[in-house]
Amino acid sequence: MIELKNVVAEYTTKRGRMNAVDGISLIIPDGVIVGIAGESGCGKSTLMKVLYGDLGFPLQLATGSVDYGFTNDQGKPVTDTNIQREWFRKISIIPQSSMSSLNPVIRIREQFTDFPAASRNKKATLAKAREFIQRIGLPPESLDAYPHQLSGGMRQRIMVALATFLEPEIILADEPTTALDVVVQKEILLLLLDLQEKMKNTIIFVSHDMGVHYQLTHRMLIMYAGKAVEYAPTEEVFSEPLHPYTMLLTSALPTIGDDRAREGLPGRPPSLWDPPKGCRFAPRCPLATQLCRNEEPALVEVRPGHLSACHHIDKIPGLRAELSRKPTLDEMDATRLIAQAQKDLQLEHEGDRAPDGADTAAEPAVVGLLPDGEPISTDRGQR
Amino acid sequence: MTTVLRTEALRKVYRLGSFASRVTINAIDDVNLEIESDEPVIVSLVGESGSGKTTLAKTILRLIEPTSGQAWVHDQVVTGKGALGRLDFMKMVQPIFQNPFEAFSRYRTVDTYLQETAMKIAGHSAAKARDAVDEALSSVGLEYADVVGKYPNQFSGGELQRASIARALIPRPRLIVADEPVSMIDASRRMIVINLFKALKEQYRTSFLYITHDLATAYYISDYIAVMNKGRIVEFGAAREVLESPQHDYTKLLLESIPTLTKKWDRPEHIVPERAS
Numbered sequence: 001m002i003e004l005k006n007v008v009a010e011y012t013t014k015r016g017r018m019n020a021v022d023g024i025s026l027i028i029p030d031g032v033i034v035g036i037a038g039e040s041g042c043g044k045s046t047l048m049k050v051l052y053g054d055l056g057f058p059l060q061l062a063t064g065s066v067d068y069g070f071t072n073d074q075g076k077p078v079t080d081t082n083i084q085r086e087w088f089r090k091i092s093i094i095p096q097s098s099m100s101s102l103n104p105v106i107r108i109r110e111q112f113t114d115f116p117a118a119s120r121n122k123k124a125t126l127a128k129a130r131e132f133i134q135r136i137g138l139p140p141e142s143l144d145a146y147p148h149q150l151s152g153g154m155r156q157r158i159m160v161a162l163a164t165f166l167e168p169e170i171i172l173a174d175e176p177t178t179a180l181d182v183v184v185q186k187e188i189l190l191l192l193l194d195l196q197e198k199m200k201n202t203i204i205f206v207s208h209d210m211g212v213h214y215q216l217t218h219r220m221l222i223m224y225a226g227k228a229v230e231y232a233p234t235e236e237v238f239s240e241p242l243h244p245y246t247m248l249l250t251s252a253l254p255t256i257g258d259d260r261a262r263e264g265l266p267g268r269p270p271s272l273w274d275p276p277k278g279c280r281f282a283p284r285c286p287l288a289t290q291l292c293r294n295e296e297p298a299l300v301e302v303r304p305g306h307l308s309a310c311h312h313i314d315k316i317p318g319l320r321a322e323l324s325r326k327p328t329l330d331e332m333d334a335t336r337l338i339a340q341a342q343k344d345l346q347l348e349h350e351g352d353r354a355p356d357g358a359d360t361a362a363e364p365a366v367v368g369l370l371p372d373g374e375p376i377s378t379d380r381g382q383r
Numbered sequence: 384m385t386t387v388l389r390t391e392a393l394r395k396v397y398r399l400g401s402f403a404s405r406v407t408i409n410a411i412d413d414v415n416l417e418i419e420s421d422e423p424v425i426v427s428l429v430g431e432s433g434s435g436k437t438t439l440a441k442t443i444l445r446l447i448e449p450t451s452g453q454a455w456v457h458d459q460v461v462t463g464k465g466a467l468g469r470l471d472f473m474k475m476v477q478p479i480f481q482n483p484f485e486a487f488s489r490y491r492t493v494d495t496y497l498q499e500t501a502m503k504i505a506g507h508s509a510a511k512a513r514d515a516v517d518e519a520l521s522s523v524g525l526e527y528a529d530v531v532g533k534y535p536n537q538f539s540g541g542e543l544q545r546a547s548i549a550r551a552l553i554p555r556p557r558l559i560v561a562d563e564p565v566s567m568i569d570a571s572r573r574m575i576v577i578n579l580f581k582a583l584k585e586q587y588r589t590s591f592l593y594i595t596h597d598l599a600t601a602y603y604i605s606d607y608i609a610v611m612n613k614g615r616i617v618e619f620g621a622a623r624e625v626l627e628s629p630q631h632d633y634t635k636l637l638l639e640s641i642p643t644l645t646k647k648w649d650r651p652e653h654i655v656p657e658r659a660s
Contacts (some may be wrong), residue, residue, distance in 0.1 A: 038567050173568040181431040181596065189642070190650065208570055211642030238644055252574050254603035255644060256626050262603065264575035268539075329603070334585035341582035344575045345524025348541065 002028040002170070003200065007064035009043075009050050010055065018272050019062065020046040022226035025299070028219075030069070032170075033196060033203040035217030035234065037210060039269060042208045042223040048174050050094055051204060053083035070169060088115050092163040094173040098155035102147040108158055110141040122143065133161050135190055153184035160188065164195050171196075173205045177212070189216055210250055214238060222246045225269045225280040228299050231308040240309035244319060245281045250313070251323050259328040263340070266347030279311065287312045287319060293297070384419040387590045388426065388443075388558060391415055393452035393463070395438055410438040412614035414452070418607055423584050425591040427601035427622065429637070430611035439611070440562050444478050473504045477551035479561040483543040487535040492523055492563045493546050494566065495532045497553065506597050519549040522586060523536055523579065541568050552587055560592045565600070577604050590608040602626045610634045 010023040018116045023042040030036050036044045046059065055061055066080040070090065074365055095101045103111060114131040130140050138157055147155060152373055156176060163171055173192070175183040193216060196203055205217055211221055213234060220237045222230040222245065229244040241247045249267050267284040270276050282288040291311050299309040310316070332340070388512055393414040396401030399406045407476050412435070419428055430436045438462045441447040443454050443542065456475055460466045467475070467530050480486040487493055497519070501512035523545040530534055537545065538585040544564065561580070565573045577600055580591055595601055602607055609632065611617040628633045642648075 036445070049619060182598075182642075183431060186640040186648065187644070190648065193650070209642060210570075211644055214644050215642045217649055249571055250644070252571055254577075256599055256602045256638070256641070257645075260556055262574045262578070264573060264578070265571040266575060268572075297405060320577045332581075334582075337578070338582045338586055341575075341579045342524065344578065345545075348572070349524050349529075380623070 001069040001176045002032050003028075003067040005065050005067070007047070007050060008062040009046050009059060010062045011046075011059055015273065017062075020059075020226055020272065022272075023064075024223075024228045024230060024274070025064075025223065026228065028202060028203055028313075029202065031200045032218040033193075033216055035213040035220045036057070036204065036223060037208065037213055037220060038223035040208070041269060041272075042227040044223050045174055046206070047167050047223070048093075048172050048206055050080070051170075052091065052172055053087075053121055054078055055080075056196065061184045067212060078156055088168065089116075089169040090168050091167055091172070092166070092168045094156075094159050094163045094171065094176040096143050096175040096178055098146065098152070099161045102155065102157060106146075107143070108145055108147065108150075111158075111162065112143070127164065129161075132165060133158070136161055136195070137187075150158035152180055153187065156180060156184075156188055157191070160195070161193060164199065164201075167199050167201070169201055171201055173203060175207055176205075178207070178209075185212075191200075192216070210238075210253060218234075222249070225275060226272055227280055228307075228309065229281065230308045231299065232308070236303075240322060242302050242313050242316060243281075243310050244287050244312075244316065245372065246325065247319060248286075259330065260324075260326045261329055261332050261340070262326075264344060266344050279309075286317065288313050386534060387418045387420055387422055387424055388456040388592065389417045390439075390443075391453050393439070393454055394450045395435075395447060396468075406575040409614045411435045411442065411449075414439060414616055415618060416609060416619065420590075420606070423588045423590045423602050425580065425584055425593055426607045426609065427605035428594045428609050428611060429596060429598055430597060431449055431637075434611040435610045435614040436594050437562055438623065440560050440592065441540075443558075443592065444476065444560050444596075445472060449589060463590060467617060474506075474557045475556055477556040479544075479547055479551050479559060479564045481563040482525070482567055483538075483540065483547045484535055487543070489535050489634040491625060492530075492532055492534055492538060492545070494527070494533070496549050497530065500550050501577045502551045515553050516549075520546070522552065522583065523549045541572055541576070544568065544593050545579070547640065548576075548579070548583070552566060552583065555587060556589060557589050561593070562594045563596070564593070566595070566597070573600070579584045580604060584585070598626060598637060610637070645653075 003024040004024055006018055007021055007024045010017045010019045024047065027123060036047065038044050049059060049062060051066065061080060068078040072078050072082060072086060083091060109126055109129065113125050119125050130143060131226065136141055136157055137221050138154060142150060142154060177188050180188065189212065193248060194354060207213060216360055219235045220234050221228055222234060223245065224245050230246050231243065237246060241250065252262055252265055254262050265284060270280055276282065278293040278295055282292040297309045297311045299307050300314055393411060395410045397408045399408065418424060428436045428439065438447060442449050442462055443463055452463050459475060461472055461476055472511045486620060487496060497516045498512055501507045502509065505515060507515050520527060520530065525545060535543055565576050568576060581604060583589060593605060605622040606624045607618065609616050610632045616635065618625055618629065618634045624628055625634065629638055
């Protein structure tokens with residue numbers, strides 16, 4: 001079991017320090033798939049970096065600790081300070097972009113023997129790799145290929161193979177299928193599910209796609225502006241969420257066969273440079289009161305295994321009933337459509353003109369990725 | 384009935400390689416579409432990457448010259464033999480691109496684009512152009528003061544995408560071709576732009592060709608859906624019919640692959656065969 005105690009991860013920048021993950025305490029049981037969801041800039045990728053122990057300027061763990069619940073070769077407990085020595089053996093990562101994670105100038109087979117945790121016996125490792133990639137549905141010849149000779153789906157399979165090769169206890173997956181088409185995505189996710197069932201490892205899975213979470217994960221952590229707002233079994237997150245953010249996030253998604261009109265969630269997360277003092281979701285929350293704006297709600301266990309950080313959990317069934325009464329698409333005539341769009345745009349506009357201004361927003365809505373996975377800020381003057 | 388969009392034997396062939404090892408790729412292969420409606424419609428073009436949906440969009444936008452065939456918008460030839468003049472074409476068909484930061488030059492302010500579209504394409508006088516710009520901006524929830532003198536990098540992604548929608552609206556085109564217009568916007572705010580398209584269709588009586596790989600938003604927004612695979616349109620019909628009772632195997636495969644919130648995937652048993660002993 002992985003135990004996070006009050007983890008605060010901060011980035012040091014020219015403007016000062018900013019807490020991308022701000023006080024998360026969490027227990028992740030062994031052998032489950034945990035999904036992390038939230039908007040871009042909510043700190044989900046930073047939390048992954050902390051879990052992987054990939055700390056180094058500008059990211060550092062300001063306070064808190066991570067206890068992985070197993071011991072290393074010397075019999076010492078593994079924590080955030082020595083997890084780096086367990087990379088690949090006990091903990092591995094499946095990154096988003098396979099193209100920029102595989103070494104482009106060496107063949108796939110060399111990548112299997114290239115990492116420090118690999119056995120010295122190259123021949124035995126290669127024989128094992130050859131067998132292993134056949135098990136996950138790749139032709140053995142793909143070991144002799146260079147990364148660019150494989151399709152995106154095959155490369156991502158190779159990444160899954162590399163991450164699971166040494167049967168680690170923990171696998172971190174940061175949006176591993178975002179760049180893939182739905183058909184290939186399904187193959188990769190089913191493969192991951194199967195491998196997890198056989199190896200019984202813990203998978204921590206970041207995705208912005210709620211559908212992927214529903215299909216794959218056992219528990220879900222919903223993050224908002226660096227905070228954990230809900231942590232619950234996946235079924236319950238979708239059937240009876242206990243946080244208004246979770247509820248609005250899931251109800252904003254169109255579904256085939258469901259004709260209810262959907263609304264986006266206007267506005268944007270607060271600036272992490274100057275977070276509001278109360279609940280961080282309060283400015284966008286339909287249930288917010290003065291209490292929410294003044295006092296931060298703690299993440300507490302509302303039902304067994306279901307944690308939520310909200311002052312108004314009692315009002316959530318009411319909000320849900322209201323959302324389910326939304327008119328269907330057929331009932332939305334032209335005037336109603338236009339009125340609805342104008343109302344949302346008005347709220348968006350206010351969000352963009354918030355007192356702290358667009359230039360201090362936590363993260364712009366559009367981000368690209370540098371080859372090393374760092375987001376490229378498209379905001380002015382931040383780089 | 385008016386014909387909103389029609390293509391006839393539209394084809395684009397790419398030739399790669401040298402003389403000896405020539406490879407030809409049919410990026411779009413004999414596409415025949417006919418959409419008839421008196422009301423403006425939203426037509427979704429869905430498919431995986433490499434299916435040719437962007438090539439088809441670019442052909443209709445005249446960014447790619449087709450190898451053969453023609454396309455009509457409201458009975459005017461927009462591409463192929465005997466096509467409309469460039470200016471008339473731009474009055475009729477306007478684009479919205481995936482990434483607004485690439486669509487606008489970073490060395491020009493956004494308001495110059497709007498002004499230029501109003502004067503050169505829509506043909507307004509300098510005095511009237513400002514009104515046209517104002518009107519288009521207000522229908523996407525922006526004000527002139529928000530865009531004047533600002534460079535693209537001074538906008539947030541959602542705001543700039545809305546400015547690019549406003550620009551496309553200025554000439555009051557009959558058809559707007561939107562290539563993955565929301566894929567770079569956060570999921571929680573995507574529906575705002577999707578709902579905006581539906582509202583603009585009514586407000587401006589403009590039809591949309593919405594190109595996407597996301598079948599759920601396609602279902603939500605569109606009147607008609609065309610499913611593309613390997614350069615061909617494999618299924619076309621009313622949106623709900625196609626997605627609720629798909630006929631073609633490829634459409635079924637696509638639908639089965641979407642991670643839905645309603646039903647968990649069936650788990651085939653043979654993904655990881657047991658280790659041979």
